[in-house]
Amino acid sequence: MATVLKKTDVAIVGFGWVGAIMAKELTEAGLNVVALERGPMRDTWPDGAYPQVIDELTYNIRRKLFQDLSKSTVTIRHNTSQQAVPYRQLAAFLPGTGVGGAGLHWSGVHFRVDPIELRMRSHYEERYGKNFIPQDMIIQDFGVTYDELEPFFDKAEKVFGTSGTAWSIKGKVVGKGRGGNAFAPDRSDDFPLPAQKNTWSAQLFEKAALEVGYHPYNLPSANTSDSYTNPYGAQMGPCNFCGFCSGYACYMYSKASPNVNILPALRQEKRFELRTNANVLKVT
Incomplete structure (x- = not known):
């Protein structure tokens, strides 16, 4: 029954x-x-x-x-x-x-989606022509923009306790020389926590990358760099790099x-x- x-x-x-x-x-x-x-x-x-x-x-x-x-x-x-x-x-x-x-x-690892990824089909057709994408490839634009989603990305980072270094906030560059990602889209607010500290190997890699003209940056991560309480009252402890x-x-x-x-x-x-x-x- x-x-x-x-x-x-x-x-x-x-x-x-x-x-x-x-x-x-x-x-x-x-x-x-x-x-x-x-x-x-x-x-x-x-x-x-x-x-x-x-x-x-x-x-x-x-x-x-x-x-x-x-x-x-x-x-x-x-x-x-x-x-x-x-x-x-x-x-x-x-x-x-x-x-x-x-x-x-x-x-x-907690990246935001790149604005281009939300309009991937249009981006590639504009860049390489409409014949670039095979007929049976069903890739489509999402139908929603980064600007529409940005407030929700910000909320999610606060819920997750994301650690990172912003490049620009409301159009103002704040992360140059501090480990920000020069290719990241603009933000309405900073990360809730600062980026994780670089290990010795990461410091060596950053130095070498800068010397050859690359743009190394601190990875945004939902691994807390300090004690944190999120908007729902959930408590997190600092990462110990285990x-x-x-x-x-x-x-x-x-x-x-x-x-x-x-x-x-x-x-x-x-x-x-x-x-x-x-x-x-x-x-x-």
């Missing part, structure tokens, strides 16, 4: 970054939200507990936090003349599993994740429910 559950306003499939952000926005708007996550519950504790988490065999080799491709995968082809085949070995594309998804095991970022849960609470930066606030929200081990097969 079928189990009929109580109706809700919104059902979110998957609880990674997108699911967590949507759940927070929708509950703030007064809607009742149920998030369905196919994987298990994960959090900084116990999944990021020290010293167990600094286990390269478990996480780098056996990839505990990544999607098991023998159970669920995607198909890939390079053009429409090929037969799509299952993706069987993880490479650059690293989907996660469990609460937090890939947002729990990512490295924390190096166990990509593929791991951060035991220092320094790397932004749905689990650290959004879930604590949602747990206080009566309109929100998170159901784990709930694999959605069909949406009707």
Whole structure:
């Protein structure tokens, strides 16, 4: 006999970054939200507990936090003349599993989208002509501009606790000679935290790059350079440069994740429910 559950306003499939952000926005708007996550519950504790988490065999080799491709995968082809085949070995594309998804095991690199990327088709057609893009390549403009998205990029950086050095704020250059990215788009506000300090090797690389005419800059990262409390009240600790970022849960609470930066606030929200081990097969 079928189990009929109580109706809700919104059902979110998957609880990674997108699911967590949507759940927070929708509950703030007064809607009742149920998030369905196919994987298990994960959090900084116990999944990021020290010293167990600094286990390269478990996480780098056996990839505990990544999607098991023998159970669920995607198909890939390079053009429409090929037969799509299952993706069987993880490479650059690293989907996660469990609460937090890939947002729990990512490295924390936190660039804003380049304005050109939002109008990629138009950009290449203007630069190289309309015949440059193959007919079966479905690349399209996004239909939204950087200026429209900028306030939301700013909000996300404050939620994530992003560390970085701005190049220009409201048209004024502020990052020249300070590690700012000369190619970054303009911003309405600075990063919530200063950039991470450069290691000795990074200082050597920066010096060499400058000497040959390049423009090195401090990488924007959602790895906190200092203690930080985000707008939702979630607390983060300063990064200790342990190096166990990509593929791991951060035991220092320094790397932004749905689990650290959004879930604590949602747990206080009566309109929100998170159901784990709930694999959605069909949406009707």
